[in-house]
Amino acid sequence: xQEVTQIPAALSVPEGENLVLxxxxxxxxxxxxxxxxxxxxxxxTSLLLIQSSQREQTSGRLNASLDKSSGRSTLYIAASQPxxxxxxxxxxxxxxxxxxxxxxxxxxxxxP
Amino acid sequence: xxxxxxxxxxxxxxxxxSVAFWCNPIxxxxxxxxxxxxxxxxxxxxxxxxxxxxxxxxxxxxxRFSAERLKGVDSTLKIQPAKLEDSAVYLCASSSFKVSYNxxxxxxxxxxxxx
Numbered sequence: 570x571q572e573v574t575q576i577p578a579a580l581s582v583p584e585g586e587n588l589v590l591x592x593x594x595x596x597x598x599x600x601x602x603x604x605x606x607x608x609x610x611x612x613x614t615s616l617l618l619i620q621s622s623q624r625e626q627t628s629g630r631l632n633a634s635l636d637k638s639s640g641r642s643t644l645y646i647a648a649s650q651p652x653x654x655x656x657x658x659x660x661x662x663x664x665x666x667x668x669x670x671x672x673x674x675x676x677x678x679x680x681p
Numbered sequence: 682x683x684x685x686x687x688x689x690x691x692x693x694x695x696x697x698x699s700v701a702f703w704c705n706p707i708x709x710x711x712x713x714x715x716x717x718x719x720x721x722x723x724x725x726x727x728x729x730x731x732x733x734x735x736x737x738x739x740x741x742x743x744x745r746f747s748a749e750r751l752k753g754v755d756s757t758l759k760i761q762p763a764k765l766e767d768s769a770v771y772l773c774a775s776s777s778f779k780v781s782y783n784x785x786x787x788x789x790x791x792x793x794x795x796x
Contacts, residue, residue, distance in 0.1 A: 573723070612687075612789040613724070613772065615784060615785075618782065669785060
């Protein structure tokens, strides 16, 4: 059974800092991994999707990496801004399946 | 392109009452998912439809939850009777194998409070 863990559960940093969010998964037989953002009271916004054959994906100030063999992914946020404050969730999709298995999320606060 | 639509956005009911949620997926998306997100946790899949057929409902509490997707488009999720532990956000998502590795797109969710 796939289990996804995100550490830390909460993170608070001053504006302008670069930061890394971590995601680990127990079963390396994944099809892809997605990072989502969730604002309070809102749905999920997809940030980056990495296929199992890829090592990283970039979008603006965001960079996500994937190391399938070690069961880890990181989301790097450069030059953080107060608007980046939200909960960040990672989710994995197993090979041959369509459902996503989510981590618990990291609640990020960027202080002005 | 319109996103996934859900209604209502908020619902407050008393325990043992019944409630229904509605989802309209992105046009042309054959796969529809219902997830339950309890406060402080990640979403958990309740049921997955492919067109109007059920693909996975292994985590759906079938004694009280039911879902249908008539005509392979809109879907309704029902809880009857509701329990306190059903308080959560119910998220609907849709996907198509023709779009970005079957990437899932999520609606805004329905926040249910059971008193």
